[in-house]
Amino acid sequence: MFNDFKVTGGRPVYIQLKEYLKRMITNGHLLVHQKLPSTRELSFLLSISRNTVLTAYADLEQEGYIYAIKGKGNFVSQVETSKAPTIELNWSDKINDQTFLANELDLMKKGVNWNKETIFFTSIAPDENLFDVDNFKRAFINRMSIEGNAILNYGYAKGYKPLIDYLLHYMEIKGVDITNKAILITNGFTEGLDIVLSSLKKNNGRIICENPTHHSALKLFQLHGFEIHGIKMDDDGVHVKHLEQSLAEREYDFAYLIPSYHNPTGIVTSSEKRMELMDLFSKFNLPIIEDGFNEELRYSGSHLAPLISFAGLGNNVIYISSFSKILFPGLRVGWVLADKDLIYYLESVKRARTIHTSTLDQAVLYQYLQEGYFEKYLKKAKSVYKKKYEIAVQYCKLYIPFKRMTGDGGLHLFIELEETIDSRKLLEKCYQKGTVFSPGDVFYTDGSGKNTFRLGFSRLKEKEIIQGIKIIGDELKNMMEAKK
Numbered sequence: 433m434f435n436d437f438k439v440t441g442g443r444p445v446y447i448q449l450k451e452y453l454k455r456m457i458t459n460g461h462l463l464v465h466q467k468l469p470s471t472r473e474l475s476f477l478l479s480i481s482r483n484t485v486l487t488a489y490a491d492l493e494q495e496g497y498i499y500a501i502k503g504k505g506n507f508v509s510q511v512e513t514s515k516a517p518t519i520e521l522n523w524s525d526k527i528n529d530q531t532f533l534a535n536e537l538d539l540m541k542k543g544v545n546w547n548k549e550t551i552f553f554t555s556i557a558p559d560e561n562l563f564d565v566d567n568f569k570r571a572f573i574n575r576m577s578i579e580g581n582a583i584l585n586y587g588y589a590k591g592y593k594p595l596i597d598y599l600l601h602y603m604e605i606k607g608v609d610i611t612n613k614a615i616l617i618t619n620g621f622t623e624g625l626d627i628v629l630s631s632l633k634k635n636n637g638r639i640i641c642e643n644p645t646h647h648s649a650l651k652l653f654q655l656h657g658f659e660i661h662g663i664k665m666d667d668d669g670v671h672v673k674h675l676e677q678s679l680a681e682r683e684y685d686f687a688y689l690i691p692s693y694h695n696p697t698g699i700v701t702s703s704e705k706r707m708e709l710m711d712l713f714s715k716f717n718l719p720i721i722e723d724g725f726n727e728e729l730r731y732s733g734s735h736l737a738p739l740i741s742f743a744g745l746g747n748n749v750i751y752i753s754s755f756s757k758i759l760f761p762g763l764r765v766g767w768v769l770a771d772k773d774l775i776y777y778l779e780s781v782k783r784a785r786t787i788h789t790s791t792l793d794q795a796v797l798y799q800y801l802q803e804g805y806f807e808k809y810l811k812k813a814k815s816v817y818k819k820k821y822e823i824a825v826q827y828c829k830l831y832i833p834f835k836r837m838t839g840d841g842g843l844h845l846f847i848e849l850e851e852t853i854d855s856r857k858l859l860e861k862c863y864q865k866g867t868v869f870s871p872g873d874v875f876y877t878d879g880s881g882k883n884t885f886r887l888g889f890s891r892l893k894e895k896e897i898i899q900g901i902k903i904i905g906d907e908l909k910n911m912m913e914a915k916k
């Protein structure tokens with residue numbers, strides 16, 4: 433500011449300064465009650481005498497442009513300013529169809545009003561009370577001191593190299609053959625999926641997936657203009673016969689599957705079925721997008737290898753996962769593991785869109801993982817979630833007259849009621865009693881599932897889980913009674 437003031441010959445300098453300041457005030461560049469530089473500062477800044485500034489300020493004060501407060505300095509008075517004309521645009525007229533669709537599908541905007549006492553079964557986010565903030569702080573300080581200021585500069589679109597190497601090894605331990613495979617770090621699973629969907633050619637514009645499935649994935653498929661075909665699920669994963677029939681009848685661009693703690697059903701696809709699925713997709717030469725978001729949250733039995741590990745050296749599986757459920761969703765760190773030729777192209781899309789995921793976040797996460805805090809956290813979190821899971825299962829069996837309940841672990845259960853019961857009507861009744869859950873229809877590809885709902889228990893206290901389930905059970909029994 434003030435560096436565009438140029439003294440010209442012919443007129444006294446104090447008048448030139450006065451007019452310059454007047455213009456600054458009337459143009460709105462100096463705001464009402466803004467403090468002006470002291471006469472000493474301004475004379476130094478403009479290389480003019482202090483007396484010149486004093487005289488200009490005195491004149492401006494006399495003309496009402498500025499006012500002085502003893503011992504504090506000079507300030508801009510309230511004067512008429514000429515502002516740029518304001519215009520009122522109607523932004524709704526300028527919004528495109530894709531954005532209207534995103535708005536229409538945005539469940540967050542349609543959430544119910546809540547108060548502190550409401551029991552929320554709607555969330556499947558981790559319980560932040562479990563986060564070990566002290567170790568995270570330690571990881572932050574350690575990594576900052578190792579990396580120094582470079583960590584705050586631009587990084588690489590592919591991601592932070594030590595984290596990529598850590599994850600490659602992590603996936604190798606899960607049984608994945610990482611030969612000719614590479615990783616792209618993304619802002620959570622959701623960005624990974626968005627990048628993949630933006631990058632693949634739409635040959636027939638059709639996707640095949642489990643029915644029901646992850647709502648955010650459905651939303652992205654729709655926003656990318658894909659037609660979605662859902663296959664019903666058995667208790668051990670997708671119904672293979674129906675899948676095979678659909679694959680034989682029509683062509684698809686790819687399949688999207690959530691083999692472990694599927695959202696919303698909580699079903700874990702059995703090992704045998706994973707093998708069967710891989711055989712089937714190989715037969716139809718179809719790429720698979722595997723969503724591995726939750727697979728660490730197994731409370732009993734041994735770990736089930738992801739589909740990508742069954743692919744061996746094959747390259748038809750694009751595995752996308754994140755630390756959102758197993759650690760901290762707020763970090764927004766996820767990864768895509770796939771054929772290195774595909775990652776090569778995805779890297780350019782990532783660079784074009786967001787340049788890269790925050791290096792600081794990736795580096796601190798890497799330090800946290802490398803120091804072994806993750807395993808400790810996971811052990812603790814799993815024991816807490818296991819208890820909540822067991823309580824939820826026990827009390828659902830006790831209080832809710834369901835037709836089918838699924839959920840082999842993870843952070844939620846899925847309930848199917850008698851056909852005649854509309855879960856949104858049940859939700860209305862439960863809401864009056866201070867309990868809410870996610871109506872199941874939002875997860876279905878074909879508008880069905882009106883008699884289903886998802887119960888997320890991860891963030892609730894044990895007594896809230898029991899109390900909430902009892903409320904749902906009582907309201908449901910009342911509805912069933914009224915229908916008799």
Ligand SMILES: Cc1ncc(COP(=O)(O)O)c(C=O)c1O
Binds near residue numbers: 754761
């Ligand atoms: C099926 C599924 N995949 C992935 C995610 C995680 O997405 P993000 O990493 O973008 O938070 C979720 C979160 O709820 C999910 O339900």
